[in-house]
């Protein structure tokens with residue numbers, strides 16, 4: 001057991017602090033955001049993360065977990081200082097280092113000899129050495145032991161991921177320090193890789209870049225599936241059963257988002273370019289991901305022609321289910337593009353509405369999915385919350401102005417949705433995209449005009465994708 005200080009009480013820092021406290025350590029979480037700390041002291045969490053609130057409250061009550069903004073109080077008595085501050089993207093794709101630098105400066109003022117600095121933030125290769133230099137410069141004592149301990153938890157299952165890791169990675173030039181950090185993790189039954197600082201830092205970037213690559217890969221295959229009439233869900237399953245491939249991160253959809261993959265792929269690409277390399281694969285991964293979000297808007301244009309005045313409903317706003325994190329969420333770009341084209345947006349998310357509200361001022365937030373569907377010309381599933389898999393689809397269809405459903409996460413089956421009377425679009429489900437945009441515009445305007453002349457019975461619009469056929473063929 002040790003005395004631990006965690007600098008940065010965000011998604012990673014809070015989970016790290018609460019979990020280490022639960023394992024019996026004495027933990028102080030420190031943050032520069034005093035409002036956040038005051039609320040945490042009362043057991044009120046700044047984020048939604050399953051199981052975390054209970055963990056924090058339990059360890060607060062047991063006196064193993066405390067929160068402060070006072071560096072001296074938190075750092076001075078600690079055996080280990082974990083740095084878990086944010087490392088966002090700068091304007092050119094580089095990593096913004098000011099939070100790490102200022103955390104290192106402040107730690108340097110109060111850290112005692114023998115304290116081990118553990119870096120959990122995802123940081124450019126070489127940052128471990130930089131942190132050691134900053135601390136030593138400020139402190140003026142002996143060189144400090146810095147250990148890189150990248151974090152691999154996923155938001156939405158962060159507590160479970162922290163408590164049941166696949167591996168622990170520790171990088172340091174000081175073997176004793178790395179071993180001491182390894183002992184902190186002795187409750188976990190998983191391999192521990194002990195290596196040098198730079199290799200540990202690179203393991204984190206390479207892991208995230210590889211996972212992002214899998215997502216962009218499957219999205220590229222999905223686009224080809226749509227052209228050639230194959231179903232990406234079955235393709236991915238068929239691939240994933242191969243032990244060399246495995247099933248994870250092969251879900252076609254609107255692409256990756258969140259606080260990690262976008263910035264980490266970009267940062268790795270930036271690091272490579274800054275050192276004279278051309279990271280072609282990483283660039284393609286980012287391009288495909290960007291295009292994936294625009295696909296939805298393109299499909300809506302093909303359905304309606306102009307989006308001016310169209311009512312579009314969004315289900316799901318957070319970047320993935322089980323979190324209220326809106327960082328780099330697909331919903332942000334989709335919303336911006338739709339609004340730019342004159343659409344009116346109504347949206348619902350089970351957890352992220354309050355976080356999303358200030359980021360999406362022109363969006364009408366609804367209290368449930370049915371309110372979103374009411375009078376909408378099309379519904380888009382942006383985030384695959386379980387709640388949406390259980391919808392009363394007949395009710396949804398009866399509320400929609402037109403039965404258009406674009407499933408950006410492939411949570412439904414095309415045939416079943418068509419049987420229910422939806423004009424359904426998944427991603428890569430073998431539905432050839434519509435005819436070239438110019439033809440599609442005149443055709444769709446024509447369809448809508450005909451329907452408009454029939455008055456309120458427009459809801460009875462026949463499905464535009466015939467069973468076994470494609471929307472493109474239907475309209476050609």
Ligand SMILES: NC(=O)c1ccc[n+]([C@@H]2O[C@H](COP(=O)([O-])OP(=O)(O)OC[C@H]3O[C@@H](n4cnc5c(N)ncnc54)[C@H](O)[C@@H]3O)[C@@H](O)[C@H]2O)c1
Pocket residue numbers: 007008009010011012013030031032033036084085086087099100102103120121122123151152153154155259260
């Ligand atoms: N979120 C994830 O799923 C995840 C997973 C693995 C790794 N990471 C990495 O972990 C790091 C932290 O990410 P996060 O999502 O927890 O960020 P976050 O934005 O949720 O939290 C960061 C916290 O650090 C605080 N902070 C900033 N500067 C500080 C300073 N000088 N002193 C004290 N506190 C300070 C902020 O106020 C904030 O509360 C990043 O490098 C990220 O890439 C994140």
